[in-house]
Amino acid sequence: MKKLLAALLLLPLAGLSASAQTPDPAAGKTLWEGNNTQCRNCHGKDGEGAFGPDLAGRGLSASEFQQAVRKPWGVMPAFLDTQISDADIANLAAYFASLQKVATPGPWRFTAADTMPHGQQVFHNVGCAQCHGQTFDMPRGTLGGVNADFNLFKSIVYTHTTTMPQVDESLADGPPPPANGNRPPLRMGNFVPTRVAESQLKDIYDWARDDIGFRPLLQGRLSQPVADANGATYTLNLANNGLKGKGLEADGLTVDLVIPAGLTVVSTTGDGYKGVHMDAQAKGNVAEWTLPKLAAKDKRAYTITLSKAASATDNLKGSIRWTKPAPKTGPNLDVQNINPPAPPRPAP
Ligand code: HEC
Ligand code: HEC
Known part of the structure; x- marks a missing residue:
């Protein structure tokens, strides 16, 4: 009797695991809107259509959906199950089946102009x-x-x-990530x-x-500030992350940090410091360094001490520009942004 009861108790469990496989429209929506896929760039934020056809309310079955994703009919790239699983696809199909069909598909995000090369x-x-x-x-x-x-x-x-x-x-730079590391899809x-x-x-x-030209692979990283009696000191690590002997060298670099409103520059370190000037584009004071060149795998470190630490809402940030390499035609709009310091990691 006990055995029979146990067996009976197991039955609904088996049923449950099958129902865990039933498509989940909410999970489909989360996947569509999240950072692990970019399908929406072509199919629209809500599947209303853009470069690719509208998906909302079209009633595509999970298997039709799967065929389109794994073996696309036209110019759409093919996606593997390591990028989007069969269960993900079934969830997406269920999500779009739950939406209203659109009257007119949306526009492309970016369209070509005749004037472009x-x-x-x-x-x-x-x-x-x-x-x-x-x-x-x-x-x-x-x-x-x-x-x-x-x-x-x-x-x-x-x-x-x-x-x-x-x-x-x-x-x-460092050792390669473990083979089964959690690399995002x-x-x-x-x-x-x-x-x-x-x-x-x-x-x-x-x-x-x-x-338009390849760009040098530049990076500027700001550290968290270190406060003392003089103020708050930030380190800016500038790097050309290109492959040694292969990556493009950047020439004629200008490194700008936008000083948050109300703060002043107490001191700086690093060659090529040009001082602070008002910058109309940045709508504020900018501390500037120039550097003749930065070859692949070269690095520089600068520091700047401000009267006090910047706030999270008006934080220190900046940009790197270079004169070469430059586009052969058209204006040189290339810039590498320097983001505000990443928030400190929570203690382990
Ligand atoms: C669905 C969006 C999407 C489309 C469409 C797309 N790409 Fe990408 N591409 C990416 C993303 C995101 C990466 C970074 C690696 C990744 O996540 O796959 C990337 C990486 C690259 C890279 C490697 C350099 C780098 O910075 O990582 C090249 C080159 C590239 N794409 C060229 C192209 C070309 C050419 C096309 C058109 C034939 C194209 N891509 C279409 C999203 C897209
Ligand atoms: C570069 C733009 C682009 C990207 C990115 C893209 N698609 Fe598409 N998709 C298309 C185009 C164009 C078509 C029309 C058929 C073709 O070209 O294969 C299409 C067709 C489809 C269809 C079939 C629609 C129908 O009417 O039968 C489905 C389903 C679909 N895509 C889902 C996806 C999913 C899911 C992703 C992300 C994993 C994705 N697409 C990413 C452009 C794109």
């Missing part, structure tokens, strides 16, 4: 600009950091899920060569390298 137009028309913006800023930095040839570029696009981790690893899919042709990628590559 040819490669930049292709970059828009095959979908890259929907995630990377009109000027491809972040990848141009990574590409400059490894001075990528066309073959590497092509691999990043067609076999993104295998090539991207290798590129990241080659650029990482890659959000770009693998583009399919029969849909986005190699010649189109070549046009994009030529524009990125020779026209």
